[in-house]
């Protein structure tokens with residue numbers, strides 16, 4: 202700067218001296234004024250070039266303006282670059298922050314002090330059915346019309362949060378949202394939403410389950426308590442006493458079965474998935490199932506059922522023996538319990554044309570109407586309540602079967618025709634089943650025969 206003032210003073214002195222030499226004092230004055238005008242004109246041109254450069258905003262193409270103006274331009278360029286860097290950093294931080302809110306499983310809506318939507322994440326847009334572009338700056342009350350929300354929005358101090366229906370809610374596919382409003386800044390509000398449909402459904406299921414278990418236990422307990430009272434207060438002859446004790450034994454057996462099935466279910470839910478280390482010999486399992494089924498049929502039916510067992514190819518299944526036994530005997534028990542005495546019940550282990558294997562139980566019982574089929578594996582769902590109770594059913598058998606089959610990567614197929622009978626099949630994936638050597642050829646032959654049979658029956 203000093204250099205520039207010095208240069209300016211030198212130019213004035215030179216102009217004044219030249220003017221003096223040419224025309225005395227007036228010439229000196231004119232010389233000084235002329236030098237000043239030229240100096241200012243040059244400055245104006247440089248200033249204009251600087252302004253044009255700044256306006257263009259392209260900091261890379263800096264004009265050459267001479268020492269003082271170059272310094273000015275350099276400093277301006279450095280300042281602008283610093284500001285750009287700072288803005289970039291703030292923008293990156295803002296983007297990270299918005300990305301984090303976008304990734305949140307909860308909905309986030311920023312409302313201004315009039316209730317207009319300033320910003321919302323994709324989850325909130327899905328929860329409330331907002332269009333991320335069209336609905337910005339719309340009033341929240343115009344878009345979320347649920348009366349529960351309207352009441353809460355107008356009087357948020359009434360409760361910390363509310364549960365309302367979400368976008369796309371219907372009776373068959375409920376969507377429930379937990380919604381919070383938080384005040385922040387000057388009159389602004391933050392609206393948070395969380396999908397609680399699964400939590401509400403789990404709660405309802407838990408309540409139903411507890412109610413069902415209590416109901417199932419209360420009935421035999423009431424009967425037992427009644428008999429105990431009778432035995433305590435009345436003098437009974439030996440026959441009556443024996444009959445009462447037998448009835449009491451039946452009721453306590455019923456409670457035992459229920460508790461045992463409940464424990465099985467909770468064990469299935471709580472234990473890790475079956476690994477690949479345990480190989481279950483199917484022949485042995487089928488032999489045990491057959492013996493149990495024959496014993497049950499003799500106990501329950503007179504005359505006993507006509508049981509037909511086909512052990513099929515000799516295989517080993519990778520899985521948990523106790524679980525597989527429980528699933529297979531549940532299907533057989535049901536077939537025997539629901540099929541009238543003397544009728545046919547058959548069970549078969551076989552390879553399927555698609556490479557999978559199945560354990561199939563076919564009965565000639567009453568059959569099940571189609572509307573019940575999708576609900577059969579629900580806990581405590583019964584089609585024939587009295588037959589189930591009479592034969593010691595807990596209502597948990599097929600729920601256990603479904604769990605076991607799913608844990609082994611398989612599928613439970615049910616086919617039933619009212620008046621003709623039912624077929625329940627546990628289908629296991631090929632990678633869980635290994636043919637024991639020697640039975641491979643036979644299995645291939647049997648598979649071929651069974652596909653030929655099915656082609657023939659389809660034709």
Ligand code: ADP
Pocket residue numbers: 531535536539540564566567568569577578582583584585586589590593594595596597598599600623
């Ligand atoms: P339960 O202990 O009552 O038999 P399950 O879960 O094993 O409970 O079966 C659920 C319901 O499905 C039964 O109550 C019965 O009404 C029906 N069911 C199951 N298997 C058969 C079958 N083979 N034939 C007819 N109905 C069946």
